[in-house]
Structures are given as structure tokens and as C-alpha cells.
């Protein structure tokens with residue numbers, strides 16, 4: 087244990103004497119944590135990170151301190167030549183390398199017939215790990231790494247591994263093609279369209295980050311080094327960039343590999359390309375409210391009485407409502423600036439709940455919705471125990487999220503054409519794996535970053551600006567104190583459904599708050615979300631755009647002109663050409679973002695195809711899909727179809743009285759608004775025991 091870092095070693099002493107070689111020494115798995123690892127973790131929740139750290143310790147570096155005495159004939163050897171399968175297993179077990187290979191017990195069929203597990207296991211009874219948290223992302227195309235195996239494309243500045251053109255620095259793509267000072271408001275949809283997207287995403291995926299934020303070799307923080315030393319993979323800043331005066335690089339650490347993939351597959355006597363881990367359940371199951379493991383869900387539940395409630399935080403004066411509870415543990419991003427506030431982060435089912443204030447407001451809304459439903463169910467069924475109330479309320483909350491997503495949100499994103507391609511629900515298909523596809527999480531669904539306004543509007547009950555004013559986005563990152571001290575969640579929520587969203591225009595992608603000021607309060611060198619998305623794509627071995635065109639049956643391309651059907655603006659094609667040299671090099675995320683919108687949708691053709699692939703799987707492969715016969719009674723499904731985000735807002739905001747019926751659709755105030763008592767609601771009486779079977 088050093089003054090600022092802890093190194094952990096799991097070691098096995100090996101003594102082998104074999105015909106070709108004799109070995110004596112320690113085989114060690116080494117990793118380090120230090121204060122930077124805690125302080126610079128992008129999203130708070132150190133306890134969970136520590137858990138991951140322990141679980142995936144072995145996906146880190148393997149250091150072998152061997153005395154190897156070649157007797158004769160050895161030129162090459164593999165781990166399994168040196169260490170017997172028994173010892174390999176022992177090392178794997180000691181280090182936690184087998185943690186992800188858990189085999190869940192789905193034998194409590196009475197439970198599994200009715201309710202989801204928290205970690206998503208046992209949803210598919212034939213393949214109980216499908217869609218479970220802490221499993222590898224799915225792939226629709228094989229990963230592409232520079233060395234075919236684990237190194238990101240473009241890792242060596244002048245490598246021409248697949249084409250004669252080097253890959254551009256992600257930061258150059260960001261400044262030349264993505265960042266924008268001008269934005270165009272959406273003529274149809276509100277900023278809530280963006281916010282639902284992010285909230286939904288946080289029900290679907292979060293990549294497990296590197297377990298240490300410091301390089302393994304010497305414990306130096308990844309925020310202070312500009313070399314590619316695992317796990318650091320800094321985003322280089324070109325010399326003529328305005329940022330260069332400040333720093334040569336921006337902080338970035340690689341995502342954790344699945345144990346047994348990439349480098350560690352060598353230990354397992356095979357070569358598997360590096361895969362990444364989703365720490366959430368894939369299903370739309372409100373895991374952003376309840377957590378993605380039993381441990382997380384326990385931390386969130388209120389066990390003081392048997393009412394099936396979630397823990398509450400500070401009460402709101404003049405209402406019966408409460409804020410989310412605070413997260414306990416060491417200080418995190420929310421208290422980074424002591425002069426500003428010492429209010430800690432809020433605790434919710436997803437660790438990113440404090441990432442920006444409008445997201446925190448959504449989490450607050452939905453945790454209150456659980457408690458509202460649980461309270462009503464208890465009144466209807468006073469004989470139910472706490473677990474039954476909790477599970478039934480959780481099931482209703484998840485079903486509402488599915489309904490809002492597929493009936494209200496997706497039709498706006500995919501348009502009529504896309505909804506037709508998605509097709510109607512035809513029942514549960516146990517052959518469909520709902521797991522999140524790597525390219526969906528790492529590129530496609532990050533389309534939402536192009537919908538973000540640079541300002542969070544904060545509106546009073548007549549939809550004017552509050553005295554504290556609107557907020558430039560960078561002031562909304564990790565600042566829960568503003569909810570407590572600057573008017574609660576209502577002004578932020580009104581700013582979501584009362585203001586137009588940002589339209590994705592191919593020449594106006596990410597506002598400068600995101601490319602120049604991301605998390606500027608927490609990082610000495612602000613991050614750049616566009617460059618991060620591109621770097622992450624390479625970190626995950628996401629194949630180039632042209633490969634996905636093939637997957638999506640689009641025309642093949644030989645030169646940039648061939649892209650003209652999907653990318654009409656010749657200036658953008660020219661920019662792509664200057665940056666990438668050949669279409670074969672184009673990174674997936676920026677290409678998806680510059681495709682023109684299909685009229686009536688908010689996506690281009692390749693994005694449409696990737697969305698349909700993922701959203702079909704999420705629906706058809708979910709045994710607990712709300713429309714799957716037997717999950718709810720027909721009477722209950724009828725009620726669930728009344729669900730709307732407008733109603734959730736009316737019930738659970740601090741005191742919102744007026745909304746439009748569809749909060750994703752722009753409306754003029756006051757003509758386009760309704761009183762909350764006119765918004766349809768779910769009648770929970772059909773959950774009363776006597777009504778079962780109706």
C-alpha cells in the first residue's frame with residue numbers, strides 16, 4: 087500500500103519440471119487502484135466499481151515473475167504449456183476471472199414465471215444468461231482490431247493496417263465535422279425526445295470501464311499521461327487545436343475486456359478477440375430505477391416497513407413528495423468543487439443519474455412513480471407482503487416504460503416507415519437474444535448526443551424563465567445541489583416538454599458544451615463527447631461504417647461519391663474524404679450521424695437498420711414483454727396502454743398542473759396544454775386480487 091495507491095496481486099507459486107523447460111516462480115495477476123481511480127471515475131458509485139474491480143481483476147495485466155530454465159528445444163511456449171489446466175483454473179478462480187461465467191439457478195419456477203430477476207438472468211429459460219447484466223455485448227459483425235485481436239484501429243499513428251490511409255485523430259473529426267455553435271430547433275418535437283432517449287439508454291447499457299484509471303505499469307493517472315499505456319488510451323489533441331495550449335491529450339481509459347477475451351484469452355489456451363461488458367440488464371425492465379443486481383436493488387429498497395417502497399430522500403416542502411436518497415460512500419463528482427456545494431450525488435438504479443440535471447429529474451419522477459403505485463397497491467391489497475407489493479409495482483413501472491418507448495417515442499424516431507419494418511408484436515420468441523449489440527451501444531444509440539440543446543431551460547408554472555435562470559449545459563453536470571437549492575425538478579421538466587429539442591442537421595451535430603466543456607468541473611482538461619464516441623468505437627473494435635452498410639443491404643461504396651444517396655451534402659462528403667482518405671476507414675458513429683434523415687423520421691438508413699435490429703430483439707426476446715399473453719391479464723394490459731409520460735409527470739412532478747397529452751410533441755402554451763386531470767390514467771383497481779382473471 088503506497089501513499090496514494092494500492093496494488094493488488096493474486097499469485098500462485100509454480101514449480102514445474104518438464105522435458106523442455108523447468109519453471110519456478112510466481113504467476114501473478116496485478117492491478118492497482120489509487121485515489122485518481124476513485125476521483126476520476128466518470129460516473130460515481132465507487133462501491134460498485136470496487137465490486138467490478140474485484141470481479142474482473144484478472145482481466146487486467148498478467149505479470150509472470152518466472153525463472154525459466156530452458157533445458158533444450160524451446161523456442162515458443164504458451165501459458166498452457168507451462169501451467170497445467172488445474173492451475174489455470176485455480177488462477178482463474180482466485181482472480182475472479184470466472185465471475186462472468188456464472189450459471190444461474192432458475193429452479194424457483196414459481197418466482198421466475200411471475201417476475202424478472204434484478205440481473206436479468208432466467209428471463210430466457212433455455213439460455214438464462216441472455217440479456218443478463220455483467221455479460222458481453224452481442225456482435226452483429228465480428229470486431230475489427232488493428233492486430234485482429236485487441237488493439238484499437240489507429241492505435242499507432244501511422245499504421246496502414248487495412249488501407250493505405252492512416253485513421254484521423256478522433257479530436258480532428260470532432261472539430262472539423264461534429265462540433266457546432268449553431269443549432270436548429272426541431273419543428274415538431276420537444277427536448278423530452280432527447281431526455282427519454284438517454285433515460286432509456288440507461289435502462290439498456292453501460293459499458294464496464296477500466297477498473298483502474300491509472301496505468302498499470304507505474305500507477306500514473308491516465309489524466310496526466312499522453313501515451314497509450316494500458317488502460318490509458320488518451321485522445322490526442324492536434325497541435326493546431328485551440329486546446330493544445332492547455333494539454334496534449336484528453337483523458338480516456340479503455341473499457342474492461344471480458345475475462346478470457348483479448349490478452350486473457352491467451353491464458354485460456356485460445357485467441358479470442360477482445361469483447362466488452364454490459365453492466366446493465368439489456369431488457370427494458372426499469373433497471374435504471376431498480377438496479378441491475380440483487381445487491382443494487384437491496385441498497386435502493388426501503389425495508390423499514392413492509393410496504394414495498396423505495397428509499398426516499400429529503401422531503402419537498404409543501405408537498406408529500408421526496409427527492410431521491412443520497413448516495414453514501416466516498417466523495418464523488420458531485421462534490422468535486424467544494425466552493426460550489428457539498429451536496430452529494432443522488433442514489434438511483436443507474437449510476438449515471440447525476441450526470442446532468444434533467445436526467446436526475448427523470449430518475450426522481452420514476453422512483454416516485456414506483457412509490458405511488460406501491461402505495462396504491464397496498465391500499466387495494468392490504469394482505470400483500472412487502473415483496474409482493476414491490477414486485478408488482480416494479481412490473482407495472484417496467485411495463486409503462488415499454489409502452490411509452492414503443493408506442494410514443496419510437497414512432498417519432500423511426501416514423502411510419504420504420505414502425506412498419508419493426509412490425510407488430512407477435513408474441514415471445516425464445517430464440518431471440520435481447521442482448522445489447524456492441525455497435526448499438528457504442529455508436530448507433532449515441533445518436534442522442536446530436537439531439538442535446540446547449541442550454542437546459544428552467545421554466546416556472548406559466549412557462550417563463552425562473553429567477554435562477556436557464557442553465558448552460560456544463561453547469562448542469564453532476565450538480566444535484568441545483569435541484570435542492572434552485573427550485574426542485576419542475577422547472578427542469580417543464581424545460582424538457584415546453585421547449586423544442588435540437589434537430590440533427592448533418593452539418594450541426596454536437597453543441598460546443600459537449601465537445602469543449604464536457605465535465606469541465608470534474609476534469610482539469612474538459613472532455614469532448616464526439617471524440618470520445620469515436621475513440622470508444624475503436625476501443626471496442628467496432629467495424630467501419632461500410633461494413634454496416636453491407637449488413638444493412640445498402641449499396642456498396644468504392645469512393646466518396648458513392649455515398650451521395652445517404653449523405654447528400656457534397657461538403658460533408660468532401661470533409662469525410664479529407665479526414666479518412668478512403669470510405670473503408672470511416673468510423674461508424676460519425677458516419678451514422680451525417681447520413682440525411684429519412685423524411686418523417688429522425689434517423690438515416692443505416693441507423694434505421696441498426697435500431698430496428700436492436701428494438702425488435704428487445705421486444706421479441708423478452709419473456710416479460712408487457713403484451714406477452716400471461717404476463718398481465720387482458721384487463722391489466724388495457725390499463726397499461728393508457729400509460730403516458732404526461733401522466734407520470736402529472737402524478738410525480740413536484741407540482742405540475744398542465745402538460746400536453748404527448749409530451750414529446752411541441753405545443754403552444756396555453757392553447758396546446760391540458761389540465762392534468764384530463765390526462766388518461768392507469769386504473770390500478772384491476773390489480774386488486776378479486777379481479778384476477780378478468
Ligand code: HEM
Nearest residue numbers: 280283284287291292293442527531532534535538618622
Ligand atoms: C446531456 C446529455 C448527455 C450527456 C452529457 C452524455 C454523456 C455521455 C458520456 C460521457 C458517455 C460515455 C462516453 C464514453 O466514455 O464512451 C455516454 C455514453 C452513451 N450515451 Fe450519452 N450523454 C447524454 C445524452 C445521451 C442521449 C440523449 C442518448 C441517447 C438517446 C445517449 C446515449 C448514450 C449511449 C448509448 C452511450 C453508451 C453507454 C454505454 O453502453 O456505455 N446519451 N454519454
